[in-house]
Amino acid sequence: MSKNGYKNWQEKTLIPYIKKNPTRKEKFHTSSYIDIKDLYTENDVSDYEQNLGYPGQYPFTRGPYPTMYRGQHWTMRQYAGFGTAKESNERYKYLLKQGQTGLSVAFDLPTQIGYDSDSPMSEGEVGKVGVAIDTIDDMETLFKDIPLDKVSTSMTINATAFILLSMYIVVGKKQGVEKKLLRGTIQNDILKEYIARGTYIYPPKPSMRIITDIFDYCAKEVPKWNTISISGYHIREAGSTAVQEVAFTLADGIEYVKSAIEKGLNVDDFAGRLSFFFNAHNDILEEVAKFRAARRIWAKIMKERFNAKNEKSQMLRFHTQTGGSTLTAQQPENNIIRVTLQALAAVLGGTQSLHTNSMDEALALPTEKSVRIALRTQQIIAYESGVANVIDPLGGSYYIEHLTDTIEQKAWEYINKIDELGGMVAAIEQGFVQKEIQESAYHYQMDIENKERIIVGVNSFQIEEEPPKDLLKVNQQVSIEQIKKLQQIKSQRDNQKVLKSLHLLKDTIKSNDNVMPAVIECVENYATLQEIADTLRQEFGEYKESVVI
Amino acid sequence: MAIRILIAKPGLDGHDRGAKFVARALQERGYEVIYTGIRQTPKQIAIAAVQEDVDFVGLSLLSGAHNELFPKVVEELHNAGVSDIVVFGGGVIPQSDIEFLKSKGIKAIFGPGTSIKTIVDFIENETKSRNSKIG
Numbered sequence: 135m136s137k138n139g140y141k142n143w144q145e146k147t148l149i150p151y152i153k154k155n156p157t158r159k160e161k162f163h164t165s166s167y168i169d170i171k172d173l174y175t176e177n178d179v180s181d182y183e184q185n186l187g188y189p190g191q192y193p194f195t196r197g198p199y200p201t202m203y204r205g206q207h208w209t210m211r212q213y214a215g216f217g218t219a220k221e222s223n224e225r226y227k228y229l230l231k232q233g234q235t236g237l238s239v240a241f242d243l244p245t246q247i248g249y250d251s252d253s254p255m256s257e258g259e260v261g262k263v264g265v266a267i268d269t270i271d272d273m274e275t276l277f278k279d280i281p282l283d284k285v286s287t288s289m290t291i292n293a294t295a296f297i298l299l300s301m302y303i304v305v306g307k308k309q310g311v312e313k314k315l316l317r318g319t320i321q322n323d324i325l326k327e328y329i330a331r332g333t334y335i336y337p338p339k340p341s342m343r344i345i346t347d348i349f350d351y352c353a354k355e356v357p358k359w360n361t362i363s364i365s366g367y368h369i370r371e372a373g374s375t376a377v378q379e380v381a382f383t384l385a386d387g388i389e390y391v392k393s394a395i396e397k398g399l400n401v402d403d404f405a406g407r408l409s410f411f412f413n414a415h416n417d418i419l420e421e422v423a424k425f426r427a428a429r430r431i432w433a434k435i436m437k438e439r440f441n442a443k444n445e446k447s448q449m450l451r452f453h454t455q456t457g458g459s460t461l462t463a464q465q466p467e468n469n470i471i472r473v474t475l476q477a478l479a480a481v482l483g484g485t486q487s488l489h490t491n492s493m494d495e496a497l498a499l500p501t502e503k504s505v506r507i508a509l510r511t512q513q514i515i516a517y518e519s520g521v522a523n524v525i526d527p528l529g530g531s532y533y534i535e536h537l538t539d540t541i542e543q544k545a546w547e548y549i550n551k552i553d554e555l556g557g558m559v560a561a562i563e564q565g566f567v568q569k570e571i572q573e574s575a576y577h578y579q580m581d582i583e584n585k586e587r588i589i590v591g592v593n594s595f596q597i598e599e600e601p602p603k604d605l606l607k608v609n610q611q612v613s614i615e616q617i618k619k620l621q622q623i624k625s626q627r628d629n630q631k632v633l634k635s636l637h638l639l640k641d642t643i644k645s646n647d648n649v650m651p652a653v654i655e656c657v658e659n660y661a662t663l664q665e666i667a668d669t670l671r672q673e674f675g676e677y678k679e680s681v682v683i
Numbered sequence: 684m685a686i687r688i689l690i691a692k693p694g695l696d697g698h699d700r701g702a703k704f705v706a707r708a709l710q711e712r713g714y715e716v717i718y719t720g721i722r723q724t725p726k727q728i729a730i731a732a733v734q735e736d737v738d739f740v741g742l743s744l745l746s747g748a749h750n751e752l753f754p755k756v757v758e759e760l761h762n763a764g765v766s767d768i769v770v771f772g773g774g775v776i777p778q779s780d781i782e783f784l785k786s787k788g789i790k791a792i793f794g795p796g797t798s799i800k801t802i803v804d805f806i807e808n809e810t811k812s813r814n815s816k817i818g
Contacts, residue, residue, distance in 0.1 A: 243695035243746055247722075255724075258751030259695050332697015332721050373700050459700070463795040496795045498777050499747070572703060579704050583798055592796040601778035608747060681720035683706045 140175050148172065165417035166375035167577075168540055174532035180539055182530075185430070189525045191445075193433035195426050195538070196526040197484040198449040203522035208480075209487035210512045211288060213455065215240035215265040216499055217612045219275035222265040226280060228502065232509060237318075238288040238489060239276070240264030241298070246333040248294050248667025251616040261612035263499075264290075268620045268664075270657050273301040274308065283311045287318035288363070288453070288487075293335040295322040296344050297666050300653045303356065319360035319409055319453075322348060325386040326365050328562045328677065330372035330571065335667060338559045340674040344649060345390065346397045349404045351650040360409040362390060363453060370413035371459050373575020376424045377541055379413060381548035382558075382567055384431055388549070389558040391440055401440050405447030414476035414483075415457040421476070422528055423537035425452070425483030431542055431549075454480035455489040461496040465591040466602060469493040474511050481515055482528055488512055498605040565680055572682070620662065627660040635659045636669050643673045686810055687737040691719040691728040693756060696746035701773060705741060708799045714806070725752060729759035732768055739806060742772040742789075749776050754787035769809050773797065 162170040171178075187193055190200035199205060212229055215222045226237055241264040244256035250268050251260045260266050267273055277287075282305065291298045299320050306316050324341040327334040334341070345362065352361045366374075366383035374382065387408065394404055412428065414421050432450035436442040456476035461469045470493050477490050490508040492500030500508070516522055528534045548570075555561045562568070581587035588594045635656040642652040656666050690706040692699055699721055710716040717735050719728060732740050740760075742753055753772050760768055772784065773793040781792045791805050 247695055249695075255695065257694075258748035258755075259746060262747040263696075327697075330697075332699065333695075371698075371700070497775065572707075575700055576704060576707055579708075583708075583800075589796075593798070605777050605779070679720055681718060683703055683710065683716070683718045 137177055140173070140177060143173075164376070164420040164537070165415060166377055166420060168377070168420070168537070168544075174536050176532065178532055179535040185539070186529060186535075192437065192448060193430045194449050195430045196529050198429065198451050198486070202484060202525045203481070203516075204525065207516045207522060208485050208512075209236045209286070210234050210509060210516075211236040211238045211453070211487045211489055212505060212509055213238040213240050213288075213290065213489045214505070216263075216606075217261040217265065217608050218615060219265055219267065219272040221609070223276050223278050223280070225502075226276075229505070229509070230280070230285070232506060233513065234509060236286045236288065236487060237280070239290065241289070241291055242266045243333070245298075245663060246291060246294060248297075248335050248664055248671070250620060250662050250664040251613060252620055253664060256613075260616055261608055266612065266616045267298065267301070268616065268662050269623050269660050270301050270304055271619070271623055271660070273298075273305050277305050277309075281311070282306045282309055283315045285317075288321075289318065290321050292321050292324050292327050292331075292333055293341070294663060294667055295320040296348055296649060296653055297657070297663055299348065299359075300650065300657045303654060304657050313356045314358070316356055317358045319363050320348070321365060321411070322362040323365045323386065323411075325389060325558055325562065326368055326383070328679070329369060329382065329386075329567050330374075331368040332679075334677045336670060336674040337677045338562070340670070341677075342389075342393045342559070344670075346394045346399070347648045347650060349394050349407070350397070350399060351648050352407065353399070353403050355650075359407065361404070361407045363409050363411045364390065365411040367411050367413045367455055369571060370415070370457065372571050373459075373578055374571045375574050376415070376417075376420055377544045378548065378570060378574060380424055380428045380431065380541060381545040381552075382571075383410065383412070384428065384435065384545065385549050385552045385558045385561070387432065388435060388439070391436075392557065395440070401436075401442045402444040402447050405436060405440070405442050406444060409486075410450055410452035412452050412454050412480075412485075413457050414454050414480040415460055416472055416475055418475055418479040418482070419528075419534060420537060420541075421479035422483045423534055423541055425454075425480070425485065426526075426529075426534075426538045427541040427545065428452070429484070430538070431545055451486045453487040453489070454483075454485040456480070456491045458491055458495060461491060461493070462589065462592050463496040464596065465599065466493045466496065468591055469496070470507060470511070473508060474515075477511055477515055478519070478521070481521055484526060494602065494605060497602060499608065501604060501606045503604075565682060569682065623660055624662075631659040632656070632661050632665070636661055636665060639666065639669050640673070643670060685713065685715045686739070686806065687715045687717070687735060688739040688741060688806070689717050689719065689728070689732050689735055689737040690741045690743065691723055691731070691756075692721045692743055693723055693725055693728060693752040694744055694746055694748045695722055696744055696748070697721050698745040698774075699743070701745070702741075702743035705743070705773070705799065705802065709802070709806075712799075712803060725755035725759045728756050729763050729765075732760060733763050733765060737768060738810070740768055740770045741802075742770065744772070744774040744776075747775065749774065750780055750783060753784055753789050757788040767813070769813075771802075771805065
């Protein structure tokens with residue numbers, strides 16, 4: 135096929151046809167406002183060997199592993215947790231029985247922000263968006279009868295990740311499981327908390343120190359642990375485009391790698407344990423291209439910028455969650471279809487693990503039934519759809535390859551801009567990233583308001599409907615039970631030991647030593663989450679966001 | 684005189700996409716809008732509302748703590764001696780909680796998918812009925 139072929143088709147066939155049969159719109163674009171031509175051909179794609187390569191080989195565009203889902207399916211990992219540790223423990227055991235292959239823990243907001251359940255700041259929030267953890271005792275209950283050497287556990291925890299990881303290590307110890315056998319992930323991505331998610335505590339600089347302390351400690355002591363999950367998910371949920379999601383996430387990644395190297399770590403000692411977390415929205419083909427572009431950009435960053443030699447350091451592995459913000463409260467059953475499309479995009483994009491949202495999540499936490507449907511959606515894709523039988527099935531599609539190239543190029547523009555601003559911490563402090571996302575979010579929502587963008591059941595195809603029944607309600611007693619238990623622990627523990635270990639932690643913070651061993655000792659002595667977090671608050675102070683609308 | 688509106692995020696929830704959108708969309712329609720930022724206690728919100736001399740307080744919460752925190756804001760406003768500020772809310776709030784919230788003095792709840800026009804209509808109607816009471 136020649137360049138002229140396309141031109142001939144346009145002139146002889148397409149244009150005369152459109153004159154009589156106009157297209158639906160004059161211009162088309164992806165969900166993220168990337169312009170789309172009518173048709174893509176050979177002329178639109180770049181060199182195969184150089185840009186795509188092969189699965190398991192640099193630049194990993196087609197996948198991080200040589201066999202992908204022919205080897206094993208992605209890990210099906212539903213994010214869950216609410217109320218007390220006991221209730222959450224029951225939900226985990228239920229999910230494992232239903233064929234889920236990994237755990238994913240949701241913590242309540244006080245746990246994420248370093249407040250105990252009895253703090254005035256925790257009022258109303260205890261046990262709401264996740265499980266409440268105050269001491270090692272709660273953590274033991276959370277993993278009761280779940281052998282930590284048999285499961286991999288992902289924990290969505292950031293500012294207090296160092297405390298929750300310490301608790302996990304201590305639970306392992308109590309179960310007789312060595313640190314080197316523990317498998318899992320902590321999110322530990324504070325930069326996106328400043329950008330989009332909001333559960334920060336300390337200012338960026340000391341936060342980066344704690345994060346690199348964790349990298350260092352785990353490289354030596356907990357070698358199978360993924361020490362960070364650099365997350366675009368929340369950036370997208372805050373309203374970014376797909377391009378911004380990739381660009382800002384990878385720019386966060388650059389900042390973490392830079393900090394660790396500055397601390398004196400060798401890039402190949404820690405980079406293989408970095409993992410990523412992306413969103414999947416409805417525009418399937420754009421999403422597939424996004425995942426492929428992200429892998430290629432990261433490989434280039436690690437190889438060319440940071441001179442990583444080990445292939446594991448260059449390969450981007452990621453978890454995906456379907457897009458919470460795309461779910462509608464109207465006609466909630468329709469969300470099952472949205473989730474199916476998004477999950478398919480994640481699988482076609484080569485995800486390593488996947489959480490599928492439940493249909494009722496625009497209204498409340500999901501019920502057991504709706505979570506089961508969400509998990510079944512993954513199982514149907516894995517076992518019935520056939521897409522898992524071949525590697526990167528969309529690779530070579532003219533459109534997909536062109537879109538992959540376009541997203542890569544646009545993401546580089548952002549990454550370069552952030553470099554010019556002095557890196558991600560500087561870009562956040564200047565409000566640049568937040569402002570870019572806010573603009574996109576506003577634009578997106580106005581398009582819905584103006585019906586430029588159709589959301590089925592919301593601004594079109596509406597019906598009169600009964601309010602949904604059978605929503606999950608978090609037990610109102612959680613907070614009372616949790617506070618009672620906390621007081622009991624405080625009265626039973628050896629307070630001398632608690633004070634001594636908190637004191638040691640304080641000294642460690644002031645020195646340049648790694649904080650992890652001191653935190654583990656605090657946890658073992660039943661210091662509370664807030665007692666530990668406050669010890670650091672006193673030294674580091676708290677971050678204050680600059681608000682712009 | 685322009686209508687003044689405080690958009691606030693009570694509790695520990697960091698999901699501020701909706702709050703920021705509503706704040707900006709109302710601003711572009713000519714209202715004077717102040718946004719508190721995240722992690723405000725009910726007391727801080729009441730103080731801000733009084734200091735800024737607002738006519739409306741719009742609360743946004745996606746963490747499920749609305750039944751505890753929304754009524755607290757109304758209570759704190761009363762404690763501050765204010766009775767003429769209209770409080771409304773939005774976020775992930777099940778239909779079954781709306782009646783309770785209204786009984787606690789929250790004038791309206793706008794769930795996911797609400798168009799900005801609905802909120803503007805609410806503000807205009809409330810303002811009209813208040814002015815007619817005064818007039």
